[in-house]
Amino acid sequence: MARNPYEVLGVARDASEDDIRRAYRRLAKQYHPDLNPGNKEAEARFKEVSAANDLLADAAKRARYDRGEIDETGAEKPQYRADYRGFAEGPDGAKYYTSEGVAPEDLEDLFAIFGRGAAGGAGPFTRRTHVRMRGADQRYMLTIDFLEAINGARKRLLLAPDKSLDVTIPPGLKDGQILRLKEQGADGIGGGPKGDALIEVHVAPHPLFRREGDDIHLELPVTIAEAALGGKISVPTPSGAVTMTVPAGSNTGTRLRLRGKGAPTSDGGQGDEYVTLKVVLPEGGDQALADFLRDWAPKHPYDPRRATGPA
Numbered sequence: 001m002a003r004n005p006y007e008v009l010g011v012a013r014d015a016s017e018d019d020i021r022r023a024y025r026r027l028a029k030q031y032h033p034d035l036n037p038g039n040k041e042a043e044a045r046f047k048e049v050s051a052a053n054d055l056l057a058d059a060a061k062r063a064r065y066d067r068g069e070i071d072e073t074g075a076e077k078p079q080y081r082a083d084y085r086g087f088a089e090g091p092d093g094a095k096y097y098t099s100e101g102v103a104p105e106d107l108e109d110l111f112a113i114f115g116r117g118a119a120g121g122a123g124p125f126t127r128r129t130h131v132r133m134r135g136a137d138q139r140y141m142l143t144i145d146f147l148e149a150i151n152g153a154r155k156r157l158l159l160a161p162d163k164s165l166d167v168t169i170p171p172g173l174k175d176g177q178i179l180r181l182k183e184q185g186a187d188g189i190g191g192g193p194k195g196d197a198l199i200e201v202h203v204a205p206h207p208l209f210r211r212e213g214d215d216i217h218l219e220l221p222v223t224i225a226e227a228a229l230g231g232k233i234s235v236p237t238p239s240g241a242v243t244m245t246v247p248a249g250s251n252t253g254t255r256l257r258l259r260g261k262g263a264p265t266s267d268g269g270q271g272d273e274y275v276t277l278k279v280v281l282p283e284g285g286d287q288a289l290a291d292f293l294r295d296w297a298p299k300h301p302y303d304p305r306r307a308t309g310p311a
Contacts, residue, residue, distance in 0.1 A: 002072035005052035005065070013066070017057070024053040028200075032141055033158070050139045054198075058137075074136040075189065135186035135195035142167060142199050146206035149173045150216075150238040150263050157199065167199055172214070172264035175203040208236060214271030216262045221280040222246060224289075227254075237261040237273050244275065252279045 006013055009023040027049045029035070036042035055074055056062050064070045071077055142157050152171035158164050165184055173179075178200050185195025203211075210217045216238060226233060230248030234241050237258060244256060254277045262271025282289070 002051070003048065005055050005072055008048055008052035009056065011056075015056075017059075020053065020056050024049060024057070028053075028139075028141055051136075054137055054139055074186075076131060076133065131190045132192045133189040134192045135188040137195040137198050138185040139198045139200065140165075141202065143202045143204055144169060144173075145204055146209060146211075147238055149175070149201075149203040150211075165197060165199075169201070172266070173201060173203070174211075175201075177201055209238065211263060214263045214265045214269075216271065216273040217276070218273060219276050219278055221278050222250070224279060224281065227251065227277065227279045235273075235275055238263075246277065250277050250279075252277060 006015070009015075009020060009027065011019050011023050015023075028046065031042045031046040031049060033039075033043050033046060051073070054061075055065055055070075055072070061070065061074060065072075065074075069077060140157060140159070142155060144153065144155060148155070148169055150172065152173075153169040155167045155169060156164050157167050165181060167179060167181070169179075178198055181197040181199065183194040184197035188194055208218055218236070220233075220235060222233065225231075226246050227250045228248065230246050230250070232243050232245050235244045235258065239261065242258065242261065244258060246256070247254075256275045256277070258273040258275065260270040261273035264270055
């Protein structure tokens with residue numbers, strides 16, 4: 001039996017939308033199947049947390065649940081008492097008026113809504129009206145690689161041993177973005193359409209690249225000779241390596257731009273890639289270089305720390 005969604009997420013009845021969102025993300029990450037492979041208990045807990053969030057994150061569903069109109073699964077609660085108050089307040093001249101704006105023309109129509117008990121003699125609620133409802137949305141989480149988010153990809157999300165979803169990752173997707181897959185959620189009621197699958201996508205960090213907006217940033221090691229003399233070097237980008245010219249006299253911290261080598265933008269454009277140079281000495285030292293600098297340094301004095309002022 002489904003538990004109270006507030007208890008599942010560990011939030012109070014008057015919790016704000018942000019409180020609910022934070023609680024869901026914390027629990028979803030804790031129990032996500034990708035982080036708990038083979039753990040059936042964690043998988044069941046993740047599904048329970050997702051179902052509770054699906055109900056409480058939707059303001060309309062939450063309000064209906066709080067009023068007792070739907071249960072913990074989002075299903076309609078049966079009504080055991082005919083409440084005629086909704087039919088008593090209609091415009092002048094109308095015999096009856098429902099809260100939905102339906103005005104039956106006569107008593108026969110009214111009994112058709114509540115059942116045939118009074119008119120047909122078969123007892124109250126013998127015949128119920130047909131309920132047709134859309135299925136509930138179901139929420140999932142998917143972690144993808146950095147380059148898959150930049151370039152786009154096709155991923156398969158495993159929901160259960162016998163159920164999976166193929167998810168298309170659009171190029172340029174950002175961390176935390178939610179993808180909606182139409183009619184891939186819970187089954188509808190009474191022939192109603194299925195709900196949607198809402199997939200929150202998280203992007204794993206990359207060892208080289210860092211994203212800021214639609215731009216990509218990269219710290220690139222260079223040799224002393226490349227920095228001092230300049231030249232052409234190979235630089236990695238999300239779409240493959242390109243050749244870039246390093247200006248002579250470059251320093252650690254020098255930033256160069258590769259136009260159009262960033263992430264795809266929402267308007268069909270492309271961000272840039274910013275390459276920050278980092279001068280790196282040879283590993284283990286170099287005796288010839290050390291001998292050269294002993295002779296060179298006294299003849300070419302300079303103070304790289306003068307701009308910092310006295311200690």
